[in-house]
Amino acid sequence: MTQPTVAEPWVAGPLRRLMDDARLISGVLLYPTGKAVGQFGFSSAADVMSVCALTSAINASARELGRQLDGKPFLEMHHAGADRQVFMARCTAGSHEFLFVGVFDRESSFGVVEIYFEEFQKAIGKLSPATEVRGIGPSGDFEGELNRSLDALFGPLGK
Amino acid sequence: MKGAFAEIVTTLSHLPGVVAAMIVGASDGLIVETSPMKGAASGGADSRKHTAALAAYLYSKVTRASDAARLGTPVFMRLEAERGQICVVGARDVVLVTIVTSDANLGRVRLDMMKAARDKS
Numbered sequence: 001m002t003q004p005t006v007a008e009p010w011v012a013g014p015l016r017r018l019m020d021d022a023r024l025i026s027g028v029l030l031y032p033t034g035k036a037v038g039q040f041g042f043s044s045a046a047d048v049m050s051v052c053a054l055t056s057a058i059n060a061s062a063r064e065l066g067r068q069l070d071g072k073p074f075l076e077m078h079h080a081g082a083d084r085q086v087f088m089a090r091c092t093a094g095s096h097e098f099l100f101v102g103v104f105d106r107e108s109s110f111g112v113v114e115i116y117f118e119e120f121q122k123a124i125g126k127l128s129p130a131t132e133v134r135g136i137g138p139s140g141d142f143e144g145e146l147n148r149s150l151d152a153l154f155g156p157l158g159k
Numbered sequence: 160m161k162g163a164f165a166e167i168v169t170t171l172s173h174l175p176g177v178v179a180a181m182i183v184g185a186s187d188g189l190i191v192e193t194s195p196m197k198g199a200a201s202g203g204a205d206s207r208k209h210t211a212a213l214a215a216y217l218y219s220k221v222t223r224a225s226d227a228a229r230l231g232t233p234v235f236m237r238l239e240a241e242r243g244q245i246c247v248v249g250a251r252d253v254v255l256v257t258i259v260t261s262d263a264n265l266g267r268v269r270l271d272m273m274k275a276a277r278d279k280s
Binding site: 080106108109110111112114115 | 186189213215219
């Protein structure tokens with residue numbers, strides 16, 4: 001299994017533990033703006049780019065849908081496909097919010113992923129990214145942010 | 160169906176030595192029905208969710224091992240730990256899970272769990 005690659009070193013430990021314990025096939029930790037923080041299981045920057053853009057959009061839609069249906073945003077989502085399942089949830093570190101999306105198959109289960117994600121949330125919550133995070137607020141340059149974070153994970157394209 | 164599940168959980172949880180009884184989704188490991196955890200401190204950490212998810216996961220692995228050894232479907236799984244035991248019985252799309260004390264009447268627990276699984280199926 002591939003080890004996580006991270007744009008911000010402080011997430012490497014918790015992300016590796018989540019990957020191992022929950023037996024996830026792949027996963028991405030990102031800011032709600034779509035900027036990737038860490039990933040595992042992907043070999044292509046283009047795939048991570050798609051996942052970040054989709055997760056960011058799904059989170060925004062689901063958050064609004066939750067507000068309209070339940071008066072508060074949904075906290076997590078789970079989709080069970082025929083072979084693979086997708087789990088998506090939020091976590092916070094300091095005052096920063098993150099999204100996580102993970103993929104698993106029959107080697108794991110939703111219950112197992114959920115309990116280890118809770119541990120990941122606690123681990124992340126104890127860390128303080130404040131000194132290591134630069135410019136995570138929405139800058140309006142979604143594509144630029146996404147590309148910069150992907151460069152950090154996979155190296156600059158074409159080099 | 161929920162009523163039947165509640166009845167199974169209540170019956171199992173009243174057996175001597177049973178600390179908690181749960182019905183758990185076999186594929187997702189989520190709790191369908193559970194009894195309260197006997198002796199758990201109010202407001203303390205609730206380990207049932209963790210136990211349910213991991214017991215169902217373990218049972219699925221044991222099923223594969225049993226299949227690989229050409230022994231068929233596991234009938235009863237017991238995990239003996241330092242301070243108690245976890246018993247699991249499969250019942251099609253769910254598994255029955257009990258957390259029992261070390262000195263529990265395991266024969267009775269096993270019999271009642273298997274009867275409940277048979278009735279459920």
